[in-house]
Amino acid sequence: MIDHNQSLRDLLARAPVIPVLTFETPEEAIAISGALIDGGLDVLEVTLRTPRALEVIAALASEFPDAWVGAGTVLAIEQARAAQEAGARFLVSPGSTETLLREGADFPLPWLHAAVTASEVMRLREHGRRVLKFFPAEQAGGAAVLKAWAPVLQDVMFCPTGGVDAAKAPAYLALPNVGAVGGSWIVPADAVKARDLARITDLARAAKALRP
Numbered sequence: 001m002i003d004h005n006q007s008l009r010d011l012l013a014r015a016p017v018i019p020v021l022t023f024e025t026p027e028e029a030i031a032i033s034g035a036l037i038d039g040g041l042d043v044l045e046v047t048l049r050t051p052r053a054l055e056v057i058a059a060l061a062s063e064f065p066d067a068w069v070g071a072g073t074v075l076a077i078e079q080a081r082a083a084q085e086a087g088a089r090f091l092v093s094p095g096s097t098e099t100l101l102r103e104g105a106d107f108p109l110p111w112l113h114a115a116v117t118a119s120e121v122m123r124l125r126e127h128g129r130r131v132l133k134f135f136p137a138e139q140a141g142g143a144a145v146l147k148a149w150a151p152v153l154q155d156v157m158f159c160p161t162g163g164v165d166a167a168k169a170p171a172y173l174a175l176p177n178v179g180a181v182g183g184s185w186i187v188p189a190d191a192v193k194a195r196d197l198a199r200i201t202d203l204a205r206a207a208k209a210l211r212p
């Protein structure tokens, strides 16, 4: 049985920003992910929101074996198993359920569940979870919420995601209870469409530099 908390702390320590990615095809995914990795971001959350998402994860795991390619938007245990089979090295869920926490308790991959209220954090603490996603971060009150939680939920680390961008990220990363942030700002739709890989690498480099 893995130590979910330590493996997640190690994952968040790799880079200050975890790109949250939604890809339609393996070809698109390899091109864009290569640009992100060239920019120093090698922890990649590929959301299970498109028909070929599992195929994309398998292609990325094969193309970039040293990168940490994970599956996001995991809503059911069947998706978790399928993502693991495809080669995902970690899982992310936009919330949590008792079913997922129970069935996923001894799942062999780091699994980042999300919370957006102190009560949800407390319930996840009861399941032994100490590293959580804070989603949707900006929409739920932003860095001020995590600042308020720091003295009362002292042993929990967060990865805020949702509405975070290059301008907002520093306020989160300055907090003692934030390990990294997640976001899609590093892969703007127009740059993806134009395959402007140089721009995506520049955005990744700037994101990587947010934590010296």
Ligand SMILES: O=C[C@H](O)COP(=O)(O)O
Binding pocket: 020, 161, 162, 163, 164, 182, 183, 184, 185
């Ligand atoms: O669903 C949204 C993604 O989780 C990341 O949020 P974002 O696009 O606001 O960065």
Ligand SMILES: CC(=O)C(=O)O
Binding pocket: 020, 047, 072, 073, 074, 092, 093, 094, 133, 135, 161, 182
């Ligand atoms: C929001 C997020 O990270 C997810 O859909 O898993």
